[in-house]
Amino acid sequence: MKPLFRSGLPAAAFLAAAALSPAIAAGESKGRPWTIEDILTVPEVNEIALAHDGKRAIYAVDIADIAAGRPRSHVRTVDVATGRTRTILTVEAAKSLRPIPGTPDWSALLDFGDGLQLYRMDNEGAVRPLIVNPSPVPVGKADMSFPIGGGMRPSRIGVLDYDWSPDGKWLWYSLIKAKPGAGRVRFDDEVSALRNRRRSAIEVEVDYLLRGPDGAAVRIATRPSTDRVATRGGGRIVWQNDEVRFRVEVQDGTLGGKFELWAWDRTKQAISKLASQRDLLSMWILVGPHGGQLATTGVDKKLELVETSSDGRRHSYGPVAFEIGDPRAAGWKMSADGRRVVLGTRGTEDLRYGLAVLERNAVRVIDTGASLTRCGFDGALATAVCVEEGMTIPPRLIHIDLRTGAARRLDSISSRHDAIEPLRVIPRSFVSRDGYRAQGYVVLPRGYREGERYPALVVTHGSDADERFSEPGNQWNYPVQLFAERGYVVLLLNDPSPRQSDELMDAYRAWMRGKGPPDPDTVRQRIWLNGIHSIEDAVKDLSTEGLIDPNRLGIAGYSRGSQMVNVAITNSRLFRAASSGDGGFLEPSGYAGARASYDPVYGGGPLGDNIDHYRRFAPSLNARKICAAVLQQVASASPSQIELFEALRDADVPTQLSYYPGTSPASDETHVFHIPSNRLQAMRENLAWFDYWLLGVRDPDALFAGRVANWDRLANGQRDRCVLTPRQNAQSSSPIPAKIR
Numbered sequence: 001m002k003p004l005f006r007s008g009l010p011a012a013a014f015l016a017a018a019a020l021s022p023a024i025a026a027g028e029s030k031g032r033p034w035t036i037e038d039i040l041t042v043p044e045v046n047e048i049a050l051a052h053d054g055k056r057a058i059y060a061v062d063i064a065d066i067a068a069g070r071p072r073s074h075v076r077t078v079d080v081a082t083g084r085t086r087t088i089l090t091v092e093a094a095k096s097l098r099p100i101p102g103t104p105d106w107s108a109l110l111d112f113g114d115g116l117q118l119y120r121m122d123n124e125g126a127v128r129p130l131i132v133n134p135s136p137v138p139v140g141k142a143d144m145s146f147p148i149g150g151g152m153r154p155s156r157i158g159v160l161d162y163d164w165s166p167d168g169k170w171l172w173y174s175l176i177k178a179k180p181g182a183g184r185v186r187f188d189d190e191v192s193a194l195r196n197r198r199r200s201a202i203e204v205e206v207d208y209l210l211r212g213p214d215g216a217a218v219r220i221a222t223r224p225s226t227d228r229v230a231t232r233g234g235g236r237i238v239w240q241n242d243e244v245r246f247r248v249e250v251q252d253g254t255l256g257g258k259f260e261l262w263a264w265d266r267t268k269q270a271i272s273k274l275a276s277q278r279d280l281l282s283m284w285i286l287v288g289p290h291g292g293q294l295a296t297t298g299v300d301k302k303l304e305l306v307e308t309s310s311d312g313r314r315h316s317y318g319p320v321a322f323e324i325g326d327p328r329a330a331g332w333k334m335s336a337d338g339r340r341v342v343l344g345t346r347g348t349e350d351l352r353y354g355l356a357v358l359e360r361n362a363v364r365v366i367d368t369g370a371s372l373t374r375c376g377f378d379g380a381l382a383t384a385v386c387v388e389e390g391m392t393i394p395p396r397l398i399h400i401d402l403r404t405g406a407a408r409r410l411d412s413i414s415s416r417h418d419a420i421e422p423l424r425v426i427p428r429s430f431v432s433r434d435g436y437r438a439q440g441y442v443v444l445p446r447g448y449r450e451g452e453r454y455p456a457l458v459v460t461h462g463s464d465a466d467e468r469f470s471e472p473g474n475q476w477n478y479p480v481q482l483f484a485e486r487g488y489v490v491l492l493l494n495d496p497s498p499r500q501s502d503e504l505m506d507a508y509r510a511w512m513r514g515k516g517p518p519d520p521d522t523v524r525q526r527i528w529l530n531g532i533h534s535i536e537d538a539v540k541d542l543s544t545e546g547l548i549d550p551n552r553l554g555i556a557g558y559s560r561g562s563q564m565v566n567v568a569i570t571n572s573r574l575f576r577a578a579s580s581g582d583g584g585f586l587e588p589s590g591y592a593g594a595r596a597s598y599d600p601v602y603g604g605g606p607l608g609d610n611i612d613h614y615r616r617f618a619p620s621l622n623a624r625k626i627c628a629a630v631l632q633q634v635a636s637a638s639p640s641q642i643e644l645f646e647a648l649r650d651a652d653v654p655t656q657l658s659y660y661p662g663t664s665p666a667s668d669e670t671h672v673f674h675i676p677s678n679r680l681q682a683m684r685e686n687l688a689w690f691d692y693w694l695l696g697v698r699d700p701d702a703l704f705a706g707r708v709a710n711w712d713r714l715a716n717g718q719r720d721r722c723v724l725t726p727r728q729n730a731q732s733s734s735p736i737p738a739k740i741r
Contacts, residue, residue: 101168161235584640
C-alpha cells in the first residue's frame, strides 16, 4: 500500500535534522572551498584486492590527467598493518586486480600502450606477461572499433577478463577478437542493427578459455558480440567442484533478453545448461551458502532475501533493508568451504552501500556509517579492505573484521580532496501527491543563512543520488559543489524506486521487456509523470520550508536524467532554465533505433494509429508548452537531440545545442565524458547557463563569449514567456515563475 501523506518540514525542523546528520558531523573540520579542478580530479577506485593472508592490499585508482588529456590508472599497494601506501605503477588502464592463489604475487589486466593484457606483478611493481593477445581489438566510440556500451573510451583490449581457481592451478580467461569476413553482405536483422551507427564499427567474438595445471588451454565456447554478458562480464564465473559456471545471453527478440547459466565440467570436458532466466539481475552469479541463486524480492518496505535452488526450493533469510546485485555495490565472494558468502548491498532507506555476511541460516549486516563501494577479501573471508566514502567523505581505505564488524581507517586516497571543507549535505525523503517516496540529498550553499531564500537547481539521474563522493554517474557535467559554492541550493533527487509497489514494478518490467501490459498510457504515467510529480512536490516542500526561491529554479540531468528534464519542462511550469545531457529518448525520430524501448511507451511507431500518444507526450511535439531556457550538451548529436532542438527553436524557446567532440575526427566523446578539457568546458558552460537564466548574471569565466551574446538575443522578450495574468495564475495547477529582473 502506498503512503497517503506528504512530507514537509518547517525550516527550523529541517535545520535541526541537518545538525544531527552524520554528513554534517563530518564537516566540522575547516578547509578550503571546492574548485572546478577538484571535481574533475575526484579519484575513482575501480579495482581493489586483498592478499590471501590479509596482510597486503592493492588497488587501482583512475584520475583525470589534465596535461595528458585523458584519465590515467595508478596502481597502489597498501600495508594493512601500518596503512602505508605506495604507488607502484601508472598505466593507461588497470583492471581486474587479484591475488594469485598460493603465491605472494598479484595479477591484473594492464595497458602499457599495447592494449589490456594479463600480467603477473609483485609488490614492488615488477611485471611480466601471463596472457598476451597479439591482436588486441580497438573498442569504444571510434572508427573501426567495437562499441562496448556508451561509457568505454577509445582503447584496445587483448584479454577481456579472467579468474583463478581457488587453488591457483586453473586460469579462466576470455579473449576478444575481430570477427573475420567484416566485408560480407548482411541481411534482415543484421542490417537493422546498423540503424544508429555513426562510426564504421567492426564485428567481434569472445573466446572463453580454461588453462590447466599443465599450461595447456582449452577453448570452452565462442560467444557473439550480441552476448552482453560475454563482452562486459567475461570473467564473472563460479568455481563449483569440477565445474566452472558462467552465464550467456541468448537472443530471443526481447529487449530484456534471455540469459542461461552454463557449466563446463573440467573432467568430462562438456557443457551443460543449468538454468535460464528472462532478465539479468546482476553480472555476478550470486550463489548462496545453500548453492542456490540469491535475490531480493518483494515491494515497499517488505523486501526479503531469498535463495532459490535449481529445483525450485526456496530458502528465506528473512526481511532486509537492502538490495543485492547492484553493479555499484562491492560485489560477491564465497568462502572456500561454501558455507559463508559476503555480498555488496545497497540500502533502501539510507542509500548507502554496505556488506552483508550470509551463513546457512542467518544474515548479518556490516555498517560503518558511510558507503563501502569497493572491497577486497582475504582467503579465509574473515577480513576485508574497502573503499569508504560519502557525500562529504572523500574516498579512503578501511580495514573490516567481517566476523565482528569492527573497522579501522587505513589511509586517504586523495589528500587533495581531504583539504576541502565539506559542504552541508542533508539526506531527504519526499512523498508525492501520488503517494510515492523519492529519496535524495539537499546540498546547502556555503555560508547558508536561515530565513534567506536561494536559487535552486534539481539534478537527477534515476537512482545515482546516493552516498558517494562527487560521482560522475550522478552529477555528470553539472558541477554540483560549485553551484553550492556560488549560492545555489542543489537538490539531488532519485526517481521513486519501483520497489515501492507492484504497479510501478509492472510498468518498469513492461519497459524492459519491450511490451505491456500495462498499456502505454499507464507506463508513461507510472514511470515519467509520477517522477515529475515527485520532483515538483519536493521543490514545493523546499519552498514551503523557506529554503529556495521558486522564481529562480532550474533542472539538469543526463541520460535517464535527460528524459526527466525533457518531460519536466513540457509538463511543468516551475522551471526557468534546464540542461539536458546526451539524451533524446522519447522523440519520434528515435523509434527506428530503439523500437523495443518505444513500443511499451507509445504502443508502436509514430506513423500510424499511435501518433496521438506521441502528440501528447513527445517533448519535441510539446515544445510550445516550455517555460525554461533549454541547453542540450551532447556527445553524439543524434537525430533525436537535433529534432528537439529544431522544435524548440521553431517554438521560440531560448535554446542551445552544444556538441562535444572526441579526441580526433575518427572518434567520439563518451556518454560519461572522459576528455578532461571537455568536462571542464561543459561544467563551465552549465555554470554560465544557469547563472544567466536564473540570476541574470553574465559569468566572467564563461567560455564561448559569442554564445553569451546570442543568449541576449534569445532572451529578448522571452524571460517572461510563461508569466500569466493573476486570473490565469490562480487557475494554474503549478506556481508560475515571476519575471526575472
